[in-house]
Amino acid sequence: MKSILVELKERDLFNQATNENKIIEAQKEKAGVYCGFDPTADSLHIGHIIPLMNLKRFQDFGFQPILILGGATGMIGDPSFKSSERVLLSTEQVETNVLAIEKQVKKIIPSIEVINNNDWLGKMSLIDFLREIGKDFNLAYLLSKENIASRVEKGLSVTEFSYTMLQAYDFYKLYTMKNCKIQIGGSDQWGNITSGTDYIASRIKRENSKAAGVTLKLLTKKDGGKFGKSESGTLWLDADKTSEYEFYQFFVNQDDDDLETFFKHLTTLNLEEIKNIMEEHNKEPFKRLAQKRLGKEVVSWVHGNSGYEKAIKITEAFFSGDIESLEPNELKSIIRSIPNSESKLGLNIIEFLVEAKIASSNREARELIRDNSITIKNRNNFSENDVIEENFISQEGIIIVKKGKKKYFSVKCI
Known part of the structure; x- marks a missing residue:
């Protein structure tokens, strides 16, 4: 050896x-x-x-x-x-x-x-x-x-x-x-x-x-940034503090320039495997194949295969918009990772979007409604006079709002 x-x-x-x-x-x-x-x-x-x-x-x-x-x-x-x-x-x-x-x-x-x-x-x-x-x-x-x-x-x-x-x-x-x-x-x-x-x-x-x-060696990024620094704060190994989904997304969002070093430092994959992964990744970097593989390796090691599968399930639900299919503990993982706000029930949708800080003004709210850019419980065909009532509440007493194709908001009903 x-x-x-x-x-x-x-x-x-x-x-x-x-x-x-x-x-x-x-x-x-x-x-x-x-x-x-x-x-x-x-x-x-x-x-x-x-x-x-x-x-x-x-x-x-x-x-x-x-x-x-x-x-x-x-x-x-x-x-x-x-x-x-x-x-x-x-x-x-x-x-x-x-x-x-x-x-x-x-x-x-x-x-x-x-x-x-x-x-x-x-x-x-x-x-x-x-x-x-x-x-x-x-x-x-x-x-x-x-x-x-x-x-x-x-x-x-x-x-x-x-x-x-x-x-x-x-x-x-x-x-x-x-x-x-x-x-x-x-x-x-x-x-x-x-x-x-x-x-x-x-x-x-x-x-x-x-x-x-x-x-x-302490692991740092090529741009000099500190490894592990996240906009959401400390990334914990405890899934109750940082969900498997958040943990996985941290690695999926890493820059291409840092990937080879991260594979060498954070996995036990041999150097030949790492070389092959990077060569495949570089053919179509927009697919982020290396980031996804890095996320799989680290999340599976820290949280087991079940933790990785949970992260993938939430990721797929997030980008397909099928959030309602998630289990309560999976939904909690999403709530922690998206903007949170509060709003009263009984408001029309324009008032609701502004109070929940999803839209910055009535004008923006109307534009979002007109363009069918607001989705709540798989519905995106709202009129300005529609009222937000209890039937829009999901699990955990919150309303999940999708703005555009990728932005999600969690609104606590008060």
Whole structure:
């Protein structure tokens, strides 16, 4: 089997490593590899797909994947390249978030081992921390770390200053308990990762340390835009927060220039498959074949085949106009992704369209009616005097209005 490092480099994922030979040896040994997430919310978001996918990638090359959830470090917050101090979460909120994320991750990678670092850090007293961890870190060494130094002048509390030491201890615990030799993370985690490898070396004979770290490139678009940025806000991996339909549409709407990189970073498709997909796509780019395939790969991985099928069903209903055929939970997915407004019942359709902000004026509303450009419950032949009554209400107590061929609005009846 080829080296995982070759795979990462071929996919343009590799950023830097503390020791490439140790990574190759760890692969031969089928050692553990880990990545850590702090539970700052009750769901992971689209930015977490890359580290999750790379844990899966390492697993495919023989490693044992481990995810640490920061039940303890999440109470502090990682200062790495943040402009200000994090808002501290309550113990109860962190515990709720840990349970939710563990369930989510297990669904995406069933064989992964999920560990809460509160299992050991939560039992450690201040004196234990100073004696067990603090004595092995030189102050000058910590201040030389870019992720710490970048915050010192702006303001860095002792609380956040301790974060890199706690993360280093996490690596040491996994190294000794789980035969975990490798830590991976984004390029912004280099300081924390090297703190871990150095700390392990300080606890055992340096020449015997097999710990190594790898940082992976952060995914950005060719135009410099941040991957995962969406007009609708954060794209969550929880379908109750971001529906499978919204998730799928995010990928279907990506630019052609970014597709090859997205395939390499976000899927396990081999490079030959990706090349073939792009060649087929480039023959008729207007069909967006590559975007649809990318959406299928990522949505199926995160939400399963059923999630992908649901996204396709909603997509087809959206563009055919047959929204009324959708199940209640499917309709909710559409409501979240289109403009929402309110209007009273009993208004004529001109008044209704203006009050619901579907038309900017009575004049525009009349033009829409005249051109049969307003569709409600598969009807588009309205007269100006038609009154909007309860019979136009769909499921969930709302009226779905189609304006033109593609624009939809959800109107709550009050």
